[in-house]
Amino acid sequence: MAQSLLKLCLIFSLLCFASAQLRRNFYAQTCPNVEAIVRDAVGRKLRQTFTTASGTLRLFFHDCFVQGCDASVILVSTPNNKAEKDSPDDITLPGDAFDTVIKAKAAIDAIPQCRFKVSCADVLAIAARDVVAMTGGPFFEVELGRRDGRVSRESDVHGHLPLPEFKLDQLVSMFASHGLTLEDMVALSGGHTIGFSHCNRFTNRLFDYSRRFPVDPSMNATYVKQLQVQCPRNVDPNIAVGMDSVTPFAFDNQYFKNLLQGKGMFTSDQVLYTDPRSRKIVELFARNNEAFNVAFANAMTKLGRVGVKTGNEGEIRRDCALVN
Ligand code: HEM
Ligand SMILES: *[C@@H]1O[C@H](CO)[C@@H](O)[C@H](O)[C@H]1NC(C)=O
Numbered sequence: 001m002a003q004s005l006l007k008l009c010l011i012f013s014l015l016c017f018a019s020a021q022l023r024r025n026f027y028a029q030t031c032p033n034v035e036a037i038v039r040d041a042v043g044r045k046l047r048q049t050f051t052t053a054s055g056t057l058r059l060f061f062h063d064c065f066v067q068g069c070d071a072s073v074i075l076v077s078t079p080n081n082k083a084e085k086d087s088p089d090d091i092t093l094p095g096d097a098f099d100t101v102i103k104a105k106a107a108i109d110a111i112p113q114c115r116f117k118v119s120c121a122d123v124l125a126i127a128a129r130d131v132v133a134m135t136g137g138p139f140f141e142v143e144l145g146r147r148d149g150r151v152s153r154e155s156d157v158h159g160h161l162p163l164p165e166f167k168l169d170q171l172v173s174m175f176a177s178h179g180l181t182l183e184d185m186v187a188l189s190g191g192h193t194i195g196f197s198h199c200n201r202f203t204n205r206l207f208d209y210s211r212r213f214p215v216d217p218s219m220n221a222t223y224v225k226q227l228q229v230q231c232p233r234n235v236d237p238n239i240a241v242g243m244d245s246v247t248p249f250a251f252d253n254q255y256f257k258n259l260l261q262g263k264g265m266f267t268s269d270q271v272l273y274t275d276p277r278s279r280k281i282v283e284l285f286a287r288n289n290e291a292f293n294v295a296f297a298n299a300m301t302k303l304g305r306v307g308v309k310t311g312n313e314g315e316i317r318r319d320c321a322l323v324n
Pocket of ligand 1 (some may be wrong): 051054055057061092093094162163164165166171191192195196197198199201266
């Protein structure tokens with residue numbers, strides 16, 4: 001398959017230029033140590049604050065689903081343009097996640113050979129891979145060669161990111177629109193094995209859920225009580241709770257074990273188990289951490305290809321927060 005594609009490319013070289021691909025050793029000539037440099041910067045930042053890990057993983061996901069993986073989510077608003085990061089869907093992306101990319105980029109650009117050669121989009125992709133491995137998840141090779149976008153619009157965000165109230169059909173169709181399968185979607189949802197959510201994203205399930213049910217009936221009653229204590233009515237809006245209530249700092253398959261017990265934080269989490277179409281996948285990942293790791297690594301690689309700009313498209317940003 002790959003070989004015949006290569007032959008096609010040789011014959012129709014124009015066609016293949018237009019759809020240039022990412023590849024593993026993209027910076028072999030221009031910045032051979034880029035991955036080690038990023039790993040050091042991410043590791044240093046992670047030792048200071050855990051949100052480096054969960055925030056950076058979520059930042060990568062939000063970047064890829066809006067305008068493709070082009071670091072458009074990192075651009076700041078200007079007097080004439082409200083940027084993605086200032087949309088309500090992105091407003092809780094932690095500052096530490098942006099800072100991780102900025103710090104890693106600065107470490108790269110401090111090396112004369114590498115200066116202004118590596119895109120912010122690639123730095124984010126490498127950092128997202130690294131935080132998964134550093135918190136106990138799988139290590140995988142990351143494809144590189146993304147170019148940075150020059151457009152970041154607040155109005156592009158809403159409707160392009162999944163909401164915690166989503167049911168399976170909505171999740172499936174949004175992920176499918178980016179070439180991601182049901183299994184990819186379930187595996188990527190396992191990203192919620194690390195990190196935190198603010199109370200307001202799920203309290204609808206705890207109080208006055210519906211006319212028939214005061215609380216969401218798909219939730220474990222013990223878990224409901226626990227969350228009602230952590231997130232009472234009129235809770236301080238800054239309070240955030242571990243999404244994997246057992247091991248929120250470890251990238252493991254506990255997220256899926258929790259779903260089996262009705263301990264998914266969002267409707268979009270729990271529905272993966274309650275809907276028979278995805279239940280088998282949840283059960284597999286819950287009993288087999290290796291199957292989850294393999295599926296997650298594969299799905300992250302596919303996520304990293306979504307809408308990428310390559311070749312002469314976009315630019316290599318000097319400052320990740322500003323277009324050149
Ligand atoms: C499937 C649909 C998804 C929905 C509905 C969803 C929704 C959410 C929500 C509401 C939060 C809480 C944000 C806050 O209150 O600060 C969150 C956090 C998070 N999400 Fe997702 N998400 C989804 C998929 C993903 C994917 C695919 C990834 C990455 C692979 C991911 C990684 C994360 C991480 C790591 C956090 C924690 C961030 C932190 O600790 O600051 N999510 N998500
Ligand atoms: C609900 O959670 C409790 C306590 O963690 C657990 O013992 C129980 O098995 C769970 N219930 C269901 C239906 O999974």
